[in-house]
Amino acid sequence: MSKAGVPMLTPKELERYDRQIMIGEIGQERQEKLKRSRVLIAGAGGLGSPIATYLAAAGVGMIRVIDHDHVSLSNLNRQVLHWEEDLGSRKVDSARTKLRNLNSEVEVEAIAETITERNVSRLVDGCDGIVDAMDNLPSRYILNRCAIEKRIPFFHGAIHGFEGRAMTVIPGETACLRCMYRGPVPQVKFPVIGVTPAVIGSIQATEVIKYLLGIGRLLTNRLLIYDGLKITFSEFIINKNPSCDHCGSLSTSSSR
Numbered sequence: 001m002s003k004a005g006v007p008m009l010t011p012k013e014l015e016r017y018d019r020q021i022m023i024g025e026i027g028q029e030r031q032e033k034l035k036r037s038r039v040l041i042a043g044a045g046g047l048g049s050p051i052a053t054y055l056a057a058a059g060v061g062m063i064r065v066i067d068h069d070h071v072s073l074s075n076l077n078r079q080v081l082h083w084e085e086d087l088g089s090r091k092v093d094s095a096r097t098k099l100r101n102l103n104s105e106v107e108v109e110a111i112a113e114t115i116t117e118r119n120v121s122r123l124v125d126g127c128d129g130i131v132d133a134m135d136n137l138p139s140r141y142i143l144n145r146c147a148i149e150k151r152i153p154f155f156h157g158a159i160h161g162f163e164g165r166a167m168t169v170i171p172g173e174t175a176c177l178r179c180m181y182r183g184p185v186p187q188v189k190f191p192v193i194g195v196t197p198a199v200i201g202s203i204q205a206t207e208v209i210k211y212l213l214g215i216g217r218l219l220t221n222r223l224l225i226y227d228g229l230k231i232t233f234s235e236f237i238i239n240k241n242p243s244c245d246h247c248g249s250l251s252t253s254s255s256r
């Protein structure tokens with residue numbers, strides 16, 4: 001499975017990842033696969049914080065974090081990558097510093113840009129997966145469409161108050177975000193407590209790791225709804241819409 005020229009795991013890395021290499025489904029070969037993987041995290045906020053933290057801790061080789069925003073006091077109840085000392089700093093700079101301090105083996109690309117239809121293709125270029133850690137629907141649609149066009153898996157997550165949802169999209173094979181939702185765009189500022197993105201972001205990071213390693217059963221064609229007040233997880237079947245304006249024209253032939 002190792003490609004020529006790709007460095008194997010160092011003794012330090014073998015020690016660092018010892019407990020996860022022990023997992024039967026992972027092992028050393030798949031740990032090397034993680035090291036060769038490149039993941040884009042769109043958003044360095046509430047969802048982006050746990051996603052980036054756990055993907056860096058797990059040893060994903062390159063993490064590209066995109067966020068145009070600066071750290072403000074009202075972010076700190078949930079965006080745990082950012083601390084009081086980071087107030088006023090660019091979120092991507094704060095994120096890069098924390099992730100490097102956590103795992104210096106991981107390459108972190110920090111891009112302080114707003115994701116638009118014009119730059120999205122460049123921003124996702126070369127990535128094996130796109131993680132939706134955005135806080136607004138228009139940006140999610142831009143990412144969803146680009147992911148489908150480029151046939152890059154898309155890991156959706158969203159939060160509101162004590163509730164959250166997640167779904168994984170494999171372009172051409174499974175339902176996409178647009179198949180699921182075409183309704184009105186909700187309000188921009190929404191309530192949330194930090195434990196909710198902690199749960200949903202961890203689920204998204206789990207999905208990314210499973211996809212990259214080719215293990216387990218992905219959260220595809222299933223929308224997972226989490227209710228933190230009741231601690232319940234519900235699943236809704238989402239069917240691929242043949243007339244979806246994002247993915248409908250894509251053949252169902254597998255690209256992997």
Ligand SMILES: [Zn+2]
Nearest residue numbers: 176179244247
């Ligand atoms: Zn679709």
